[in-house]
Amino acid sequence: MTFARPATYSALIFDLDGTLINSAPDIAAAVNRTFALRGWPELETDYVEAFIGNGPRRLLYDMLSDLGLPCDDATVTAALDGYIRNYTEHPADRTRFYDHVLDDLVALRDAGFRLGICTNKPHALTQSILEVLGLDVLFEAALGADAVPACKPDPRHLIAVAEAMRLPVGEGAVNWAYVGDTAVDQATADAAGVPFFVVPWGGGSLVDVPAHQRLSRLADLVQFGPRTATAVE
Numbered sequence: 001m002t003f004a005r006p007a008t009y010s011a012l013i014f015d016l017d018g019t020l021i022n023s024a025p026d027i028a029a030a031v032n033r034t035f036a037l038r039g040w041p042e043l044e045t046d047y048v049e050a051f052i053g054n055g056p057r058r059l060l061y062d063m064l065s066d067l068g069l070p071c072d073d074a075t076v077t078a079a080l081d082g083y084i085r086n087y088t089e090h091p092a093d094r095t096r097f098y099d100h101v102l103d104d105l106v107a108l109r110d111a112g113f114r115l116g117i118c119t120n121k122p123h124a125l126t127q128s129i130l131e132v133l134g135l136d137v138l139f140e141a142a143l144g145a146d147a148v149p150a151c152k153p154d155p156r157h158l159i160a161v162a163e164a165m166r167l168p169v170g171e172g173a174v175n176w177a178y179v180g181d182t183a184v185d186q187a188t189a190d191a192a193g194v195p196f197f198v199v200p201w202g203g204g205s206l207v208d209v210p211a212h213q214r215l216s217r218l219a220d221l222v223q224f225g226p227r228t229a230t231a232v233e
């Protein structure tokens, strides 16, 4: 989709996994603890990482199906319970920010942006990981997949975060943007009629967007900040 680039955005909403944090090592560890109990194979982090972005149920279903293991509803539901328990016990042991993310988020806040998160990670895990990483103070709202009736790529997930931040929604009214790393994020923004930017890490290089929507780092967005734009005028 194409969109008119405004001079400023009042807010930015971010995806979490693959966009702000590399959580793949902790996700893979929780998957492997869950798999080990069932006699399923140990998986490489890179393999698991490629399936992240559609929430934990799809993560497990997609991997089990790809590996030729049982992936009926009952098996996936039991594995999901174990996975969430394992991940909750170790939410951020090995999770790290991508390069410059923390500094750049502070720069974006200082440029006048209001900040939110729209992630397919479970809501309670999202809250605890944001707290562990000290990010809870930077974001006005963060909604995980199970905090809304329909999660990404359903646009209502993103709209729910905007509404929690009291941002304008609806055609022609949007003055904020979504930043993510996968085609799921892109499809969500497109369906919501919201400008989209993609990061260069996570799954970002695989997403097909025009050059002006491709970031080299989050601080590229400072130029669209209300305070930055005012200072330039």
Ligand SMILES: O=C(O)COP(=O)(O)O
Pocket: 015, 016, 017, 018, 019, 052, 053, 054, 055, 056, 059, 118, 119, 120, 121, 122
């Ligand atoms: O799929 C997940 O669990 C989370 O992914 P997201 O933060 O990239 O939406």
Ligand SMILES: [Mg+2]
Pocket: 015, 016, 017, 018, 019, 052, 053, 180, 181, 182, 202
């Ligand atoms: Mg992501």
